[in-house]
Amino acid sequence: MAMRANLLTACIVPLALLAAACSERQAPAPSQSAAVPVLRHEPAVVVDVCGQPTRYDRVPQRAVTYDVNIAEMFLFLGLGDRLAGYAGIPSQKAASPQLAAWLERVPDLLAQGLEMEALLSQQADFVFGGWSYGFRPGGVTPQRLADHGIDSYVLSESCIRVQQRERVALDDALKDMENVAGIFGVERQVRPRIDGLRASIAQLRQQMHGVEQRPRVFVYDSGERIPTTAGRFGMPQAMLDEAGAVNIFADLPSNWPQGNWEDVVQRDPEWIVIVDYGTPNARGKIDFLLQKKELEAVSAIRQRRFFVMSYAEATPGPRNVETAQRLAAALHPERHITVAPVQFSKEVVH
Helix, strand or coil: CCCCCCCCCCCEEEECCCCCCCEEEEEECCCCCCCCCEEEEEEEEEEEEEEEEEEEEECCCECCCCCCCCHHHHHHCCCHHHHHEEECCCCCCCCHCCCCHHHHHHHHCCCCCCCCHHHHHHHCCCEEEEEEEEEEEEECCCHHHHHHHCEEEEEHHHHHCCCCCCCCCHHHHHHHHHHHHHHHCCCHHHHHHHHHHHHHHHHHHHHHHHCCCCEEEEEHHHHHHHEECCCCCCCHHHHHHCCCEECCCCCCCCCEECCEEEEEEHHCCCCEEEEECCCEEEEEEHHHHHHHHCCCCHHHHHCCCEEEEEEHHHCCCCCHHHHHHHHHHHHHHHHHCCCCCCCCCEECCC
């Protein structure tokens, strides 16, 4: 995507996840002055991060997230009282309104990128990001964080930047959340939330069973001279798969690659998915496409078939499943698809 560079993230398979017994309570405002307590896993939690087994001995208490979708994943898990700060959420990337109160309680550590000085000043002991979701060579990296005694977790979608993957799936984000829940010792407490998302995926698959007509779709992220789109390993690919559609750029082996307008014309998408963030907004992107002369014969342009999803919906997070349901309902109205809106709990877990 335009505001990400090279997305690197973690293929994360839980090997040992600790679930600490505790009850839910109303979220307090986080304290920046209190000393960071050291709580240890017994036994240690080990997960596979981009092909590398990674051990977590401590239960993090002061986490920093990068990008709006990752902040939403973290808060969906009920870990708001352990959020010490966030970064990578400029005004053009809207978080769910349900999360506004949480994000107002903690500092924005820079709208555009991670800085080690800011992390150290916040006494961060954990960073949840990905390559180009905050991590970049020469800047903040998992290794540099480890050198400062800070644990990290890398988003699974971005693993395509460092290792081969077979496919992308809606379950990738759910596995990320399970792994993070294990690292924070709350896997048992948040299991019903994640199971609810899995149930929605199962229901969507049942409702889409036997679909034969799969419309061709172009995902338009940004770019006027050269379009940035979703390739075979971007989360929109998983949503299109489940929604009964074909990604016209599924032959590009990346998550958010550049395409070209000539292929858009030749492959003739029947629908265009607009990723709404940045400038111009969704309406501006649609107007640009409608006014682009070489696209005037494209089916989606002639028939004015557009579907809009936000940045947080297009990138891995808890809203992917709901977005896939809405997309399926738009592409296949005869299927009467059930749409289950995501609910973010106002309580935290311990």
